[in-house]
Amino acid sequence: MKISNKHLIMPIKPLVIALGVFAITNNAFAAEETLEQKLGKQLFEDINLSFNRNQSCESCHSLSTIEIPIEGADGNFQMAEQPAPGFVDPSNVLNGTAVSDGSRSRRFGGLNAPSVGYAAFSPAFHWDGDLFIGGQFWNGRASNLVEQAKGPFVNPLEMAMPSEWAVIERLKENRNYIRSFRRIYRINLRSITEGDPRVGEAYEFMATAISAFERTSRFNRFDSKFDFEAAGITQYNASEQRGxxxxxxxxxxGDCHSTDEIDGEDGPALLTDFSYDNIGTPANTQIPRRPAADPGLQGNPNLAAVHGDASEIKLDEIxxxxxxxxxxxxxxxxxxxxxxVFKSLQEVVHFYNTRDVLPTCTAPADATNPGFAVTCWPQGEFHSTRNTKRMGNLGLTPQDEADLVEYMQTFTDNYPEWGNSNGLSDPNVPIGTPSPFANFPIPDHSN
Ligand code: HEC
Ligand code: HEC
Structure with a gap:
């Protein structure tokens, strides 16, 4: 992983104010208990399941904390470990790049890899009578985690395997897979040959195992400061509280990134309502080969199937x-x-606050304009359908913006560690405190 000096000046500075510099020694979070979850982990991490045997799910959704440059009080940058894993592509975080390289080098997709953390909570894609809700991917085209996990192996821009059969052939190379598939799913990988209907069946089991792993507490920790505050165990500092x-x-x-507890009073909040919106995001012209703007939900092939009445779907509006x-x-x-397109949380908040206040960027009319995010914003990729009700001119002061950023840093997991490191201490949540929602059930939306 290369880090160019240019990107060392990435706007990570506010982390230092909120979180300090980290030296967390033990980030192990072993959560896999069942055979199926353990198999899922092995599959998630296995680079042999990609065309050039160089990429796994983990390449773009890292399970580890990574070292990022953080500015110290003296203004110098030093590498320090993140307080919690983000389950995204480390090279994007480090370099500020938007998209990931595929198994076949220099084959890039056009979208930023989202976190797999808490993805298990997204309900199966459906129409609730008013809105499309849930699903996996930025446009919800995979209904659930099992459907999602079938995609990357055979996506030419990701793991690039030529067929499901080719993936099964790779599974057959590994004795542990043969043993585990037999024990868990009662299927003998060895006896499967090309064209056998069991190819699809075994492929489905593979995706099922991955989804079981994604539903473990490793990805769904609920041990952020936000959670401990919600449970009444600790308090925010003044800036976090204002935020x-x-x-x-x-x-x-919170209208969209909902802070309401799921399941009534006692559950944690997920910071999303799983709906879809167009916030007016500008194009990112720095993505290699500049792919066409992604129409999001409009491009989801399952709209009619879940809605029931295709003639009622307002395709142009979505x-x-x-x-x-x-x-x-x-x-x-x-x-x-x-x-x-946005490099930092400061930029995000400033965008929501001033999208419709600052002038439109011209010459160049895109995110490469030197005034981007400071003196101008480019028009959104889909300008005419953007949400104009809830955002764009919030009237927030610079202090308000900083408070919102500070608040969003309380959403970082592993608070018992980071809240008691590097000059911070929270006697209410000592190192080792379990999540207040440790027993909250992680749903299985795959049926
Ligand atoms: C080359 C990088 C890459 C690899 C490898 C990769 N992903 Fe992804 N992942 C992405 C990108 C990019 C998206 C968003 C794509 C989209 O929305 O169309 C995504 C989306 C997802 C999502 C949806 C999250 C959400 O909230 O909607 C999940 C879950 C996920 N990936 C899991 C996996 C699993 C499991 C594997 C291995 C089988 C995998 N990914 C392999 C890049 C990658
Ligand atoms: C009307 C619904 C809505 C409101 C209100 C809203 N958001 Fe969002 N937010 C979204 C959508 C939709 C996306 C994804 C947009 C995209 O990718 O183009 C998003 C994305 C984000 C992201 C980036 C997520 C990621 O994984 O990259 C952040 C951070 C964020 N919002 C913060 C905020 C903050 C802070 C506010 C209040 C100032 C806010 N949002 C208000 C709908 C909303």
Whole structure:
């Protein structure tokens, strides 16, 4: 992984204010208990399941914390470990790039890899009578985690295997897979040959195992400061509290990134309502080969199937709507939005606040304009269908913006560690404190 000096000056500075510099020694979070979850982990990490045996799910959704440059009080940058894993592509976080390289080098997709953390909570893609809700991917085209996990192996821009059969052939190379598939799914990988209907069956089991792994507490920790505060165990500092108040009130973030507890009073909040919206995100002209703007929900092939009445779907209105992503661990997952056009949370908040206040960027009329995010914003990729009700001119002061960013840093997991490191201490949540929602059930939306 190369880090160019240019990107060392990435706007990570605010982390230092909120979180300090980390030296967390033990980030092990062993959560896999069942055979199926263990198999899922092995599959998730196995580079042999990609065309050039060089890429796994983990390449773009890292399970580890990574070292990022953080500015110290003296103004110098030093590498320090992130407080929690973000389950995104580390090279994007480090370099500020939006998209990931595929197994076949220099084959890039056009979208930013979202976090797999808490993805298990996204309900199966459906129409609720009013809105399309849930699903996986920025446009929800995979109904659930099992459907999702079948995609990357045979996506030419990702793991690039030529067929499902080719993936099964690779599974057959590994004795542990043969043993585990027999024990868990009662299927003998060895006896499967090309063209056998069991190819599809085994492929489905593979995706099922991965989804079981994604439903473990490794990805769904609920041990952020936000969670401990919600459970009444600790308090926010003054800036975080101001940010929390703004988030649910005048900034209206909570209208989409919901802070309501799921399951009534006792559950954690997911910081999304799983709906789709067009916030007016500008194009990212720095994505290699400049792919066409992604129409989001409009391009989801399953709209009619879940809606029931295709003639009722207002296709033109939903152009450019992308999934409202959860903001859990959001400080770990730069850059932001489906196309990674924003480099920092400061930029994101400033965009929501001033999208319709600052002049439109011209010459160049895109994100490469030197005034981008400071003196101008480019028009959104789908300007005419953008949401004009809840955003664009929030009237926030610079202090308000900083408070919102500070608040979003409380969404970072592993608070018992980071809240007691590097000059911070929280006697209410000592190192080792379990999540207040440790027993909250992780749903299985795959049926
Ligand atoms: C080359 C990088 C890459 C690889 C390899 C990769 N992903 Fe992804 N992942 C992405 C990108 C990019 C998206 C968003 C694509 C989209 O929305 O169309 C994504 C989306 C997802 C999502 C949806 C999250 C959400 O909230 O909507 C999940 C879950 C996921 N990936 C899991 C996996 C699994 C499991 C594997 C291995 C089988 C995998 N990914 C391999 C890049 C990658
Ligand atoms: C009307 C619904 C809505 C409101 C209100 C809203 N958001 Fe969002 N948010 C979205 C959608 C949709 C996306 C994804 C947009 C895209 O990728 O183009 C998003 C993306 C984000 C992301 C990046 C997520 C990622 O994984 O890259 C952040 C951070 C964010 N919002 C913060 C906020 C904050 C802070 C506020 C309040 C100032 C806010 N949002 C208000 C709908 C909303």
């Amino acid at each position: 929390a108040d703004l988030f649910d009130d005048i900034a209206e973030c 152009q450019g709507r992308h999934k409202v992503m959860s903001l859990r661990n959001i400080a770990m997952t730069a850059p932001y939005m489906h196309n990674g």
